[in-house]
Amino acid sequence: MGQHTHGWWILLHLVLFVFWLGGDLGVFWSSRFVLRPDLTPAARATALKIMGGLDLGPKICLVLFLPSGLTLMALEPHGATLFGVNPFPWPLVVLVWLFAAGWLAATISDHHHPGKRPWVRTLDWTIRLTLIAVLAGLALYTLIATNPFGVTTNPRWLGAKLLLYTVAIACGLGIRRTLRPFGPAFGTLMTTGSTPSVEAALKRSIDGCLPYVYGIWASVLLAAALGVLKPFADL
Numbered sequence: 365m366g367q368h369t370h371g372w373w374i375l376l377h378l379v380l381f382v383f384w385l386g387g388d389l390g391v392f393w394s395s396r397f398v399l400r401p402d403l404t405p406a407a408r409a410t411a412l413k414i415m416g417g418l419d420l421g422p423k424i425c426l427v428l429f430l431p432s433g434l435t436l437m438a439l440e441p442h443g444a445t446l447f448g449v450n451p452f453p454w455p456l457v458v459l460v461w462l463f464a465a466g467w468l469a470a471t472i473s474d475h476h477h478p479g480k481r482p483w484v485r486t487l488d489w490t491i492r493l494t495l496i497a498v499l500a501g502l503a504l505y506t507l508i509a510t511n512p513f514g515v516t517t518n519p520r521w522l523g524a525k526l527l528l529y530t531v532a533i534a535c536g537l538g539i540r541r542t543l544r545p546f547g548p549a550f551g552t553l554m555t556t557g558s559t560p561s562v563e564a565a566l567k568r569s570i571d572g573c574l575p576y577v578y579g580i581w582a583s584v585l586l587a588a589a590l591g592v593l594k595p596f597a598d599l
Contacts, residue, residue, distance in 0.1 A: 387421030431464040444513040503527035525590040528583040535576040
């Protein structure tokens with residue numbers, strides 16, 4: 365591929381970073397209004413709809429970050445080899461994009477129909493847990509090995525970036541687990557009104573996600589910095 369085409373792939377990768385972080389900030393800000401007991405239940409329900417709508421953007425970016433990153437590695441392998449062959453052949457890149465398309469479809473389906481298709485949620489969790497295990501292993505190998513995959517340009521920045529991506533995926537799962545009591549509590553708010561126990565459950569669910577939210581923000585920002593600066597790389 366030509367240099368201009370390569371540039372477009374880099375731009376896509378950067379746009380995914382921007383929308384991922386920006387969307388998460390919007391979700392966080394909307395959540396503050398969901399927790400305000402001085403607002404009417406209808407107003408809080410509207411804030412929740414905004415929060416849910418904004419949350420789809422980061423989910424899409426997380427999925428597409430994987431194939432776009434692999435495409436960039438295929439464009440700049442820096443001499444990488446695996447058992448004497450190129451570890452990033454274009455047929456593999458195409459397969460990963462097809463895999464990401466299926467994962468994205470499951471993610472969007474689960475977002476729009478939460479709880480109505482349990483097998484979709486199970487599939488999505490399985491994909492994310494598998495990626496965490498596989499990508500973390502690859503990231504640690506890249507960080508520890510002297511010349512990982514035969515690359516002599518010190519690609520530890522890439523290993524760190526990949527590890528941060530796995531952290532972001534793990535934090536997303538942590539948010540999902542923490543939010544499980546939120547739905548029933550908000551349903552009670554809408555049907556019987558606000559009570560101290562309902563408000564406590566809502567606050568505990570949303571504020572309990574904050575460590576994971578901060579973890580995602582830090583991971584995305586640091587991964588972007590590593591991708592741009594490539595510290596200590598001998599390029």
